[in-house]
Amino acid sequence: xxxxxxxxxxxxxxxxxxxxxxxxxxxxxxxxxxxxxxxxxxxxxxxxxxxxxxxxxxxxxxxxxxxxxxxxxxxxxxxxxxxxxxxxxxxxxxxxxxxxxxxxxxxxxxxxxxxxxxxxxxxxxxxxxxxxxxxxxxxxxxxxxxxxxxxxxxxxxxxxxxxxxxxxxxxxxxxxxxxxxxxxxxxxxxxxxxxxxxxxxxxxxxxxxxxxxxxxxxxxxxxxxxxxxxxxxxxxxxxxxxxxxxxxxxxxxxxxxxxxxxxxxxxxxxxxxxxxxxxxxxxxxxxxxxxxxxxxxxxxxxxxxxxxxxxxxxxxxxxxxxxxxxxxxxxxxxxxxxxxxxxxxxxxxxxxxxxxxxxxxxxxxxxxxxxxxxxxxxxxxxxxxxxxxxxxxxxxxxxxxxxxxxxxxxxxxxxxxxxxxxxxxxxxxxxxxxxxxxxxxxxxxxxxxxxxxxxxxxxxxxxxxxxxxxxxxxxxxxxxxxxxxxxxxxxxxxxxxxxxxxxxxxxxxxxxxxxxxxxxxxxxxxxxxxxxxxxxxxxxxxxxxxxxxxxxxxxxxxxxxxxxxxxxxxxxxxxxxxxxxxxxxxxxxxxxxxxxxxxxxxxxxxxxxx
Ligand SMILES: [Zn+2]
Numbered sequence: 001x002x003x004x005x006x007x008x009x010x011x012x013x014x015x016x017x018x019x020x021x022x023x024x025x026x027x028x029x030x031x032x033x034x035x036x037x038x039x040x041x042x043x044x045x046x047x048x049x050x051x052x053x054x055x056x057x058x059x060x061x062x063x064x065x066x067x068x069x070x071x072x073x074x075x076x077x078x079x080x081x082x083x084x085x086x087x088x089x090x091x092x093x094x095x096x097x098x099x100x101x102x103x104x105x106x107x108x109x110x111x112x113x114x115x116x117x118x119x120x121x122x123x124x125x126x127x128x129x130x131x132x133x134x135x136x137x138x139x140x141x142x143x144x145x146x147x148x149x150x151x152x153x154x155x156x157x158x159x160x161x162x163x164x165x166x167x168x169x170x171x172x173x174x175x176x177x178x179x180x181x182x183x184x185x186x187x188x189x190x191x192x193x194x195x196x197x198x199x200x201x202x203x204x205x206x207x208x209x210x211x212x213x214x215x216x217x218x219x220x221x222x223x224x225x226x227x228x229x230x231x232x233x234x235x236x237x238x239x240x241x242x243x244x245x246x247x248x249x250x251x252x253x254x255x256x257x258x259x260x261x262x263x264x265x266x267x268x269x270x271x272x273x274x275x276x277x278x279x280x281x282x283x284x285x286x287x288x289x290x291x292x293x294x295x296x297x298x299x300x301x302x303x304x305x306x307x308x309x310x311x312x313x314x315x316x317x318x319x320x321x322x323x324x325x326x327x328x329x330x331x332x333x334x335x336x337x338x339x340x341x342x343x344x345x346x347x348x349x350x351x352x353x354x355x356x357x358x359x360x361x362x363x364x365x366x367x368x369x370x371x372x373x374x375x376x377x378x379x380x381x382x383x384x385x386x387x388x389x390x391x392x393x394x395x396x397x398x399x400x401x402x403x404x405x406x407x408x409x410x411x412x413x414x415x416x417x418x419x420x421x422x423x424x425x426x427x428x429x430x431x432x433x434x435x436x437x438x439x440x441x442x443x444x445x446x447x448x449x450x451x452x453x454x455x456x457x458x459x460x461x462x463x464x465x466x467x468x469x470x471x472x473x474x475x476x477x478x479x480x481x482x483x484x485x486x487x488x489x490x491x492x493x494x495x496x497x498x499x500x501x502x503x504x505x506x507x508x509x510x511x512x513x514x515x516x517x518x519x520x521x522x523x524x525x526x527x528x529x530x531x532x533x534x535x536x537x538x539x540x541x542x543x544x545x546x547x548x549x550x551x552x553x554x555x556x557x558x559x560x561x562x563x564x565x566x567x568x569x570x571x572x573x574x575x576x577x578x579x580x581x582x583x584x585x586x587x588x589x590x591x592x593x594x595x596x597x598x599x600x601x602x603x604x605x606x607x608x609x610x
Contacts (some may be wrong), residue, residue: 001255007197011234012258014201015193019186020212021163021219027183028162029085029092029136029436034184036081036220041178045075045087049128072174075165076104081180091435095120099185100140101448102217103160104441106187107141109211109453110155114141114445120436124429127422128175129164130182132338136433137161137188146191146211150202154194159188172340184219187212193230198254201229205247206477207455214453216482229254236261236404240416244411252416256323260418261404263322268403274373276313278398281390284308284378287363293355295345299380306387307379310368310479311397314375320349323417328400329377334420335396336379339389345378389458423529465495475499480506485524492532501528505542515548523549530555537600540564567598572607584608 027034048071084090100118107114122134126608141158163184165177189208195201203343205227210224212218229246231254241257244250285305288296296306311318318329333343345354351361368376377397379389399405408425409418455476462472465488475481480502487502488495506516527544530536536544536559547558572591579587587608591599 001198001199001251004197004448007258010258010262012196013193013230013232014195014198014254015230016189016191016195016205016208017228017230018189018205018208020183020189020209020214020227021221022099022102022187022223023079024096024102024185026096026098027086028096028160028185029183030083030095031093032083032086034079034182036078036180039482040080041076042079043077044176045077045131047073047128047131047431049073049126059282068470071128071172072130074174074176075131076168076176076178076180078178078180082182086131086179086182088130092120092136092433095436095439096185097444097448100160100439100441100444101450102185102215103140103158104445104448105215105217105450105453106189107144107158108450109191109215110141110143110144110146110158112144112155112158112443115139116441118439118441119126120438121430122433123161124326124425126425127610129167129177130137130162131165135162135164135429136436140187146204146207148200148207151196151200153200153204154192155189156192157188157190159190161186161188171557177501192363198251198258202247202251205250207277209247210297210477211453211455213479213481214455214458220447220479220549229257230403231257231261233265235265237402237406238424239404239406239418239423240408240448241411242408242421245414246413249413249416253411253413253418256417257409260323260326263320264400265403267317267322267328267400270317271313271401274313275480276311276401278312278394279312279368281307281309281387281394282368284367286366287461288360289366291360293360295342295354296356296378298379299382303380305383305386307383307390308364308368308376309390309394310370311375311377311394312371313373314397314400315373316348316375317400318375318377325415326417331400331420332377332393332396336389336393338392339381339385341381341385341389344389344393347375348365412586458482466499467496469478469498471496471499474503478503479589483521483524486521488529490525491529493528497531497538498528501538501541501545509542509545514546516545516572518548518550519545520550523551525553526552526555530559534566534600535559536564536566537598539597540566543597562597564597566600567595569603569607572599572604576604576607 024034026032077087099264104114111538118138120136120138120139123137125133125135136160138159139157142156144155144158145152146155163181163186165179166181167177168176191204195204210363211226223245224300227247227250229241229244230238232238236315244253249557269386277303284307285300288300288306291297321327329346329348336344370376377393379386381389406424408421410421412419459476462475463469466472466475473482482497484502487493487498510516527541531538531541543562543564544555544558547554549555549558574585579590588604591604
């Protein structure tokens with residue numbers, strides 16, 4: 001990772017959009033169970049989408065892009081968790097007040113202003129993930145901020161909105177969605193683009209994530225929180241990276257995206273210096289009629305064609321690496337694939353590996369009228385698809401002369417890079433939701449008694465409860481925090497012991513192969529209750545956990561089977577009496593070596609001293 005100056009010299013700009021699903025029992029605009037597990041689909045609904053011009057008479061480029069793909073959308077409807085509202089056959093019901101309360105709590109916690117009245121809006125959705133082609137959304141907070149390392153990052157807006165459907169399967173011709181997820185309440189938190197480094201972006205995301213967890217009212221687990229990152233550098237364009245689920249690799253993915261944009265800007269410079277031009281598609285099928293290259297001959301046998309295009313001034317640049325395992329050629333190929341072709345072949349590749357001979361390559365160069373600095377790309381498919389693929393590929397090659405295309409890209413968490421998804425949507429996608437009434441916030445605030453989350457306050461409390469700075473800080477960021485809170489709330493066990501078991505013991509046991517994640521919260525709580533009542537010792541808790549108890553009775557069984565019942569003071573006193581006259585250390589060792597799991601060390605100390 002580079003230093004701060006490096007990113008500032010590049011004119012790095014970065015903002016986050018954080019989406020977090022809320023843990024309400026019902027969906028946002030209907031009474032469906034928001035936490036239902038998907039069963040099998042009871043019916044499937046098929047729809048297609050057509051792009052129409054907006055009120056300004058312009059068709060949004062990303063809408064047109066999706067519409068051109070002509071894909072079919074199939075919505076899976078379930079018995080649980082779906083209703084007519086979800087498939088846009090019935091107007092929305094009343095807004096879920098609990099969800100709005102949580103969104104207001106998040107807004108308060110980010111020092112944002114909450115509007116007097118909440119206005120539900122519709123936001124256009126182009127990828128088919130909503131049967132109505134819009135998503136309901138409303139502004140619940142504005143002018144907030146979050147502080148990281150003493151720097152205030154503005155949070156201009158906080159929205160409450162509907163979650164989209166889950167993608168079940170995706171092919172070039174159809175996409176299947178599960179509408180059980182559709183309409184679950186979600187908060188979207190947007191920062192402004194003043195984040196100065198990839199590392200800072202990660203810190204902001206982590207802190208917002210912590211704040212959300214501390215509300216105690218958000219869903220947990222994979223997919224329940226998603227980060228979108230907007231990244232640009234000087235001389236480039238805004239790129240939106242969608243769907244980062246793992247905040248751990250966020251800095252690395254952003255850093256690679258910066259590298260990609262830097263390289264694309266360098267390539268633009270070279271293309272302009274070479275006076276680059278894009279040629280016209282040419283049918284080269286006859287030239288490859290007897291080729292040994294399987295990827296081409298297979299298509300020709302099936303009546304397909306081979307098309308080529310000259311990219312003047314692109315030689316050497318198509319093969320230039322712009323990201324780990326990614327070249328300009330891969331970017332062009334990603335565009336071509338939207339036309340359902342397998343990909344492209346370009347002249348910076350090892351043509352031999354495809355089975356294309358030097359003679360065929362030379363003939364291609366001749367046919368296209370190429371010079372030394374020119375490159376070509378080839379596509380093989382049915383004629384219609386070939387032309388479409390070349391159109392898309394050359395549109396991407398043309399964008400290379402502008403540098404960085406403004407795109408929505410997906411995070412590839414395996415390679416820590418980003419991949420093209422679609423052009424970035426235009427700005428004007430919001431319009432009022434005429435089926436839902438505006439809501440006043442003041443009465444709701446009084447009714448729900450909304451409290452503000454203050455991370456520093458929670459941190460301070462944990463420090464004083466646990467009395468160990470490192471352990472308290474670990475607990476603050478830990479997924480076990482709600483469990484910790486519940487245990488110390490319901491039992492009298494001392495917080496330091498609970499924290500050390502949940503963090504240190506859990507890690508230790510998990511490393512030795514014990515499935516600690518399967519221990520039920522109820523069993524844990526019960527074990528700590530027994531401990532607080534002095535029925536077992538701290539070491540006894542550990543022995544019980546090794547049995548991976550699923551409930552209270554299994555805790556009791558482990559205590560009985562392993563004979564973990566804590567020894568009473570009278571019994572300890574008589575053991576000490578038997579060893580009277582011996583040195584203190586020896587008495588200690590003698591008793592602990594035999595009764596380690598059932599004698600509390602501190603109690604033994606007190607008895608010896610008495
Ligand atoms: Zn519903």
